[in-house]
Amino acid sequence: MSTVHTLRFKIPKLALTLLFSSLVLAAQNPPSDQRTNDAQHAINDVKFKIAGTIVNSITGAPLNQARVTLADTADRRNRAFIITTDNGRFTFGPLYRGKFSLEGAKRGFIPAAYEQHEQFSTAIVTGTDFNTENLVLRLTPLARLSGKVIDESGDPVRKANVALYLENHQAGMNRTVAVAGDSTDDEGYYEFPSLAPGNYFVSVTAKPWYAIHSFPSANNIDRTVSPALDMTYPMTFNNGATDSQGATPITIRGGDHLQVDVHVSPVPVLHLIFRTSQDEQQGVPMPVFEKRVFDSVESIGPEGVAQISPGVYELTGIPAGKYSVRVREPRAQESTQSNEMNLAKDGQELDVAQSVPTSSVKLTVKMPVREPQPKQLNIGLQDSNMRPIAYSVMDAAGELTFDNIPPGKYALVIYSANKRYSVVRIVSSGVETSGHLLTVPAGSSLSATVFLAVGVVSVEGFVKRAGKPSSGVMVALIPKDPQSHLDMFRRDQSDSDGSFVLPAVIPGTYTLIAVEDAWGFQWLQPDVLNRYLQHGQNLTIGELMTNTVHLPDAVETQPH
Numbered sequence: 001m002s003t004v005h006t007l008r009f010k011i012p013k014l015a016l017t018l019l020f021s022s023l024v025l026a027a028q029n030p031p032s033d034q035r036t037n038d039a040q041h042a043i044n045d046v047k048f049k050i051a052g053t054i055v056n057s058i059t060g061a062p063l064n065q066a067r068v069t070l071a072d073t074a075d076r077r078n079r080a081f082i083i084t085t086d087n088g089r090f091t092f093g094p095l096y097r098g099k100f101s102l103e104g105a106k107r108g109f110i111p112a113a114y115e116q117h118e119q120f121s122t123a124i125v126t127g128t129d130f131n132t133e134n135l136v137l138r139l140t141p142l143a144r145l146s147g148k149v150i151d152e153s154g155d156p157v158r159k160a161n162v163a164l165y166l167e168n169h170q171a172g173m174n175r176t177v178a179v180a181g182d183s184t185d186d187e188g189y190y191e192f193p194s195l196a197p198g199n200y201f202v203s204v205t206a207k208p209w210y211a212i213h214s215f216p217s218a219n220n221i222d223r224t225v226s227p228a229l230d231m232t233y234p235m236t237f238n239n240g241a242t243d244s245q246g247a248t249p250i251t252i253r254g255g256d257h258l259q260v261d262v263h264v265s266p267v268p269v270l271h272l273i274f275r276t277s278q279d280e281q282q283g284v285p286m287p288v289f290e291k292r293v294f295d296s297v298e299s300i301g302p303e304g305v306a307q308i309s310p311g312v313y314e315l316t317g318i319p320a321g322k323y324s325v326r327v328r329e330p331r332a333q334e335s336t337q338s339n340e341m342n343l344a345k346d347g348q349e350l351d352v353a354q355s356v357p358t359s360s361v362k363l364t365v366k367m368p369v370r371e372p373q374p375k376q377l378n379i380g381l382q383d384s385n386m387r388p389i390a391y392s393v394m395d396a397a398g399e400l401t402f403d404n405i406p407p408g409k410y411a412l413v414i415y416s417a418n419k420r421y422s423v424v425r426i427v428s429s430g431v432e433t434s435g436h437l438l439t440v441p442a443g444s445s446l447s448a449t450v451f452l453a454v455g456v457v458s459v460e461g462f463v464k465r466a467g468k469p470s471s472g473v474m475v476a477l478i479p480k481d482p483q484s485h486l487d488m489f490r491r492d493q494s495d496s497d498g499s500f501v502l503p504a505v506i507p508g509t510y511t512l513i514a515v516e517d518a519w520g521f522q523w524l525q526p527d528v529l530n531r532y533l534q535h536g537q538n539l540t541i542g543e544l545m546t547n548t549v550h551l552p553d554a555v556e557t558q559p560h
Contacts, residue, residue: 274350
């Protein structure tokens with residue numbers, strides 16, 4: 001169930017308010033101060049209930065003292081809540097014909113709506129054709145992950161940085177992203193106390209308490225430091241791997257209390273040579289080392305720098321590994337970005353001569369015809385892994401600039417508080433391309449004009465399976481050339497009567513599909529998506545359309 005529904009009820013707003021007041025008190029009789037004949041008729045016509053049981057999704061045991069909230073999806077100000085009985089039961093009534101969201105919450109459990117998947121859920125429709133009195137609302141118990149970080153001597157590591165990563169399967173893609181962080185206490189403990197089920201990874205970055213870094217190549221530097229002290233801990237994962245490609249997941253189920261200790265072992269730091277022709281009076285450009293960790297990039301700065309001779313510097317504190325190196329010129333906007341390089345030898349010289357210069361990107365935004373410019377419009381650049389690269393706000397002239405952008409292909413993503421916008425075409429150097437993908441060459445000052453479309457049309461319809469309404473089904477509106485128009489996708493989950501609403505649809509050509517059990521797998525992959533598109537409904541939303549589109553034919557559900 002999406003957050004926007006276009007619904008029509010027979011009962012005036014006054015009657016709705018009275019009804020929801022009676023829900024809180026579990027009143028069975030209509031209020032005495034009857035205001036209008038319409039309100040009285042609506043109240044007398046009430047005869048439906050929404051009732052059921054809240055249970056532990058793992059054990060099936062009923063949950064008492066859980067809070068259950070019921071809200072009218074047409075006006076969420078009309079809401080009520082009750083607390084479940086000892087057997088986990090709840091009852092809302094009497095109710096009118098309508099559509100309601102049902103949500104449950106209890107301490108120690110993940111709050112959830114009825115049949116929730118990702119941010120979607122199934123709304124409950126009341127009426128003579130629907131059984132709404134035997135519902136089961138499932139809550140999953142929270143899990144906890146804790147452990148110790150232990151050094152090579154078996155002692156706890158204090159003040160270690162611990163990062164938690166999660167395999168994320170939302171929106172039809174598989175990505176592993178950082179979701180939380182902690183720092184170990186004096187006994188080396190870390191804890192992540194409130195986790196949902198999933199596959200997780202833990203990484204640790206720390207520095208040995210005894211570490212002292214030397215500069216053997218630098219002049220006038222004490223070289224008496226023992227090599228045994230010139231050490232560091234590499235980023236280490238829960239299975240001991242020092243690279244995310246070798247990390248193994250920790251599978252966490254609802255209610256698990258797992259302890260995972262991470263053992264770190266010291267390795268010698270690298271002493272790297274960096275040359276620059278920059279005038280030292282203007283400042284010295286310092287490299288920043290970037291390491292790919294799953295589907296993101298994390299920066300690691302050198303821990304020490306010493307001058308060897310004019311224009312030559314020694315850097316230390318970086319363990320061996322694969323890095324890309326970013327160098328930004330002081331007092332300037334320019335920077336360079338190297339390809340990934342393998343740093344393995346002590347005394348190795350950073351070869352940044354082959355680094356690729358970054359670029360600036362100036363965008364001029366053209367709003368749709370008759371669409372006023374919003375007070376604030378934010379535009380971001382995302383790479384192929386949907387990782388944010390840059391972010392800026394459009395000025396009053398409809399322009400914005402991104403600096404220090406590495407060469408590559410990026411998606412332009414639009415953020416606005418009130419409306420959904422999408423980049424439908426881009427013009428750069430006289431060449432027009434459709435979609436929201438922008439190619440940035442190396443070392444360029446790129447200027448481009450981006451044309452926006454605004455989503456004002458909603459698409460409403462029903463999902464059926466073998467002629468009967470099908471609830472809890474993922475409904476997706478797929479644009480033509482989906483890989484170039486990811487921001488034009490719209491999704492919903494069908495309600496108990498099989499209905500769905502897809503809001504803020506951008507003008508374009510689409511295929512509508514409905515797939516059972518489609519949550520949590522890579523349905524966005526082209527080979528998978530094409531299988532469903534062959535049996536979908538074609539739909540075109542014109543640029544001048546402003547009204548809600550009511551589909552005359554039900555969408556047939558496809559199996560996963």
